[in-house]
């Protein structure tokens with residue numbers, strides 16, 4: 026990039042540039058999936074089962090059918106057949122062992138509020154009213170919805186049974202369960218309840234059969250390509266005939282990583298009535314139909330020498346899943362790699378209950394696992410009478426103890442230092458309950474997070490228009506982190522163009538393939554593809570320019586010296602050099618200069634290094650001793666996430682993750698009444714997500730050093746580490762304030778008084 | 779957009795209904811399929827007369843002459859009938875604030891109010907906040923401070939934030955947090971939202 030551009034341009038990598046879609050979002054012009062106006066659009070409302078297990082004996086739809094405006098009432102009795110349902114292995118995207126729910130396929134009920142009918146009417150009000158008229162009778166079976174009563178039936182997931190090398194298989198380093206013989210030891214159980222993603226946008230879809238074999242869906246998803254493939258398989262039509270649009274996604278946090286029954290219900294309904302159908306879930310249905318963080322029981326055994334060296338950790342977990350799919354996540358991974366302990370044992374199990382299938386929720390298993398591991402670290406530090414930060418430093422490791430490989434990069438110590446200074450860690454007292462502010466008890470706590478720095482493959486198209494602007498296209502999505510903004514900055518830096526001249530288009534399955542937006546890997550993967558596409562575009566421009574009538578001056582120059590101007594190319598070191606776009610294009614008979622590339626992780630770095638991003642959260646809490654009220658007063662989240670593309674959006678993500686962690690620690694828990702197998706927390710009044718008053722002023726800090734082994738940009742990913750480790754940081758601070766160790770989340774006031 | 783059907787006055791409506799009722803009785807003796815088709819048509823007519831109420835609404839300075847069902851919430855009217863999808867539905871129960879609009883200058887959860895109750899009142903939605911291309915200072919401040927991520931709660935946050943300042947409830951960070959707590963942001967952009975509101979409040983412009 027030329028020096029002059031570097032100075033003038035505010036959109037270079039690292040700059041806190043405003044979001045490219047900010048204006049659309051603040052004016053209400055951004056269109057989310059339920060907001061497209063299609064001719065003849067009609068509305069669908071789902072009816073859910075009122076039992077958790079059994080079969081439908083009789084379903085009464087006549088009244089609903091006769092209600093004003095109703096076009097169809099669809100149940101298992103009259104549903105158009107979904108060809109893919111007949112196959113034994115109905116496709117799951119992403120794959121989980123088992124089979125996703127086949128909506129309206131038969132009369133079986135496998136969880137409470139399972140969709141059993143969909144009502145289609147000309148207006149939303151009429152569809153909603155008619156849906157209230159559908160009544161079902163059941164043959165009810167005895168259900169199980171309580172994980173803790175069913176821990177005994179926990180089993181090894183199919184993929185671990187098949188493959189003993191699977192990360193879900195039992196793991197042993199050194200001696201099994203060696204903690205039992207340790208000098209100082211502890212053994213404790215930790216529980217997190219089911220937590221709901223509850224993005225602000227309700228899950229919604231508009232399904233439109235443009236022809237009998239051509240489907241377009243406007244869908245709330247984190248995976249437009251995955252969704253395209255799933256529906257193409259469902260309906261036995263070519264992938265190219267399924268178009269998935271997700272231009273704006275109103276948050277998802279993981280629940281857009283799987284395809285759910287309501288999506289297929291809308292597609293079935295659109296088929297039946299021959300018109301585009303809009304289906305928006307209710308907030309209650311968001312608790313039962315689109316996944317959640319699974320209820321998980323964990324046990325940790327830990328031992329250490331008197332001078333604070335870990336000798337052994339055993340970490341077991343049992344997470345709940347449904348009876349029809351085996352949902353798994355990597356709850357125990359960080360216990361294997363975070364600290365030096367020579368003896369480590371992990372055992373991962375799942376238990377099938379009569380509930381809907383869980384799905385990854387922000388930070389997924391790692392956030393669950395970190396609650397147990399980082400709480401136990403704090404407990405052990407206390408038992409040893411060591412400062413918890415000092416205890417972690419004594420067990421810090423510069424190689425991956427799981428496989429002996431060096432880290433690609435690890436700047437966690439730098440994070441510790443930045444965070445400890447800013448929170449005022451030196452004010453922390455080792456003795457719980459010794460700091461007060463008025464009548465409030467003051468406590469400090471910390472928790473560490475880590476997540477694999479993954480990179481996948483992605484394709485990317487880059488187009489230079491005649492005006493000298495560049496358009497990039499990718500089938501990735503932006504659920505909120507600011508993907509489009511980061512991509513524009515990467516392109517601006519690589520091309521030496523001001524960001525206003527670059528447009529990044531996403532959320533459309535007709536664009537070049539990209540993986541789902543999950544696992545903190547979008548910038549690692551799609552960002553690398555943007556960079557590669559821009560380099561390829563420059564090279565193509567270089568060749569084309571060299572072949573123009575006065576092209577010698579271009580052939581003598583390097584591709585990176587090319588300057589893109591309005592209407593022509595020039596050279597950074599020769600302002601007079603000029604190659605008109607019309608001349609470039611004439612050679613190829615093209616309307617625009619365009620490249621499409623595929624960008625893959627290359628080389629052997631993945632074999633040589635262990636790649637992770639890291640975070641540490643420091644918090645200060647105040648606890649009111651009489652009421653048990655906990656207020657988070659200060660949060661400092663520090664991360665080693667490699668190169669930071671945009672300080673503003675990255676910082677926002679860090680703080681947002683920390684807010685999620687406050688919810689996990691203090692307020693969130695979905696409760697089932699096991700007598701009925703039905704949620705009693707079913708909306709935002711019963712299930713408490715953090716509100717403004719729960720979130721203090723937050724600070725964040727990034728090490729911002731590139732990791733050259735993940736990709737050429739040096740990014741490692743932020744979204745997950747933003748929440749991982751936050752809940753235990755709060756639990757540890759509560760202990761420091763009160764001396765009470767709460768091992769079952771959320772830490773509600775009743776647990777402290 | 780909803781068409782503006784001619785509304786008969788209420789006496790006329792009653793007469794039409796009585797005629798249709800006797801027609802319904804006659805239809806009771808007609809064979810099934812014929813009956814169903816006829817009934818559907820009558821449903822439509824009965825609905826047009828009895829399910830819907832004429833109402834005049836002033837939204838973002840535009841006068842709308844509409845005919846709407848009394849059970850239609852202001853939120854569903856905006857989103858499903860008027861194409862004003864900037865106002866968001868996050869819960870439909872008054873628990874999240876995504877649907878916040880101004881009615882006669884006060885913030886209201888549009889999911890908790892029926893459209894027919896707004897006759898003669900001035901409604902402002904997010905689409906009506908900017909003056910042409912000139913964004914409202916609160917919109918500018920949200921962009922500058924990155925007061926959002928996914929953007930779905932944003933229109934509600936902004937409408938609420940403007941009202942919060944107007945009400946005089948933006949005196950301190952804590953006061954802002956208290957008076958903005960009806961607007962949930964699941965992405966957790968709270969710190970930046972508070973910063974945006976403080977800037978607007980501190981700037982002293984008329985909001």
Ligand code: FES
Pocket residue numbers: 866867868869870871872873874875876877878887888889890
């Ligand atoms: S949609 Fe009205 S408050 Fe949530």
Ligand code: FES
Pocket residue numbers: 225275276505925926927928929930931932962963964965966967
């Ligand atoms: S910006 Fe996503 S909910 Fe607030």
